[in-house]
Amino acid sequence: MDGTELTLPWQIFSNIIGWIYFLAWSISFYPQAILNWRRKSVQGLSIDFLYYNVFGFLCYSVFNLAFFTSKEIQREYKDRNHDSDNLVRANDVFFAIHAFSISCFTLSQTFIYKTEITQRVSRMARNLIGLMSLGAVLVIMIVLSGHAMWIDLLYYLSYVKLVISFIKYLPQFWINYRRKSTVGWSIHNILLDFTGGVLSIAQLLLDAYLSGDWSGVSGASFNLHPKYVLYYSSCRLMVFCHLISSL
Numbered sequence: 001m002d003g004t005e006l007t008l009p010w011q012i013f014s015n016i017i018g019w020i021y022f023l024a025w026s027i028s029f030y031p032q033a034i035l036n037w038r039r040k041s042v043q044g045l046s047i048d049f050l051y052y053n054v055f056g057f058l059c060y061s062v063f064n065l066a067f068f069t070s071k072e073i074q075r076e077y078k079d080r081n082h083d084s085d086n087l088v089r090a091n092d093v094f095f096a097i098h099a100f101s102i103s104c105f106t107l108s109q110t111f112i113y114k115t116e117i118t119q120r121v122s123r124m125a126r127n128l129i130g131l132m133s134l135g136a137v138l139v140i141m142i143v144l145s146g147h148a149m150w151i152d153l154l155y156y157l158s159y160v161k162l163v164i165s166f167i168k169y170l171p172q173f174w175i176n177y178r179r180k181s182t183v184g185w186s187i188h189n190i191l192l193d194f195t196g197g198v199l200s201i202a203q204l205l206l207d208a209y210l211s212g213d214w215s216g217v218s219g220a221s222f223n224l225h226p227k228y229v230l231y232y233s234s235c236r237l238m239v240f241c242h243l244i245s246s247l
Contacts, residue, residue: 011210018200029189047171060099064093076149
């Protein structure tokens with residue numbers, strides 16, 4: 001039995017893990033949207049969180065689509081990573097596009113259902129998203145001037161998503177703490193989010209092991225371990241907040 005026959009079952013297993021985490025992450029968006037629909041209200045839900053989600057998953061979608069479909073980006077990645085292929089898979093692309101779409105839908109509910117008078121996007125969120133967008137424009141100008149490559153723009157977007165993954169739950173944490181209640185906020189999206197993330201890391205590490213190339217773990221900014229550390233820290237923070245506010 002050669003090496004290919006030995007690794008084939010693990011490759012299939014990796015694909016299965018990928019689609020399971022895709023389902024877990026994808027389903028995680030629906031409890032909040034369903035809760036809003038049932039209550040005909042978005043009271044208790046952070047508007048900043050929704051805007052951060054839309055902007056973050058827009059960056060994530062561009063990143064995954066480019067790495068999965070663009071020959072130029074794939075070539076630039078190989079040039080920087082010893083001719084290795086990037087580890088973006090079809091399930092990553094489908095998840096990113098789906099996440100962006102359902103995030104936009106959930107945000108649209110704030111224009112339809114009942115809100116509180118003070119429930120609006122904050123100046124801090126507007127300024128932060130504006131600065132990040134301006135940064136993307138500046139990177140594009142640098143690329144067009146020939147002083148950087150298009151893959152650098154994608155890495156910039158990945159760092160934007162990293163920052164958003166860390167801060168996006170903080171406004172919701174503050175609202176829950178101030179109201180001493182989590183009514184209007186679904187804890188199920190956090191639990192499913194966390195489950196999908198664990199499986200995503202498992203697939204990343206398994207793919208790196210099977211290929212014998214760990215540059216995909218350190219070379220692709222979206223898959224850097226600090227990103228997940230920050231992301232799961234925010235998830236645990238929200239779970240803790242939910243439990244405390246429920247007492």
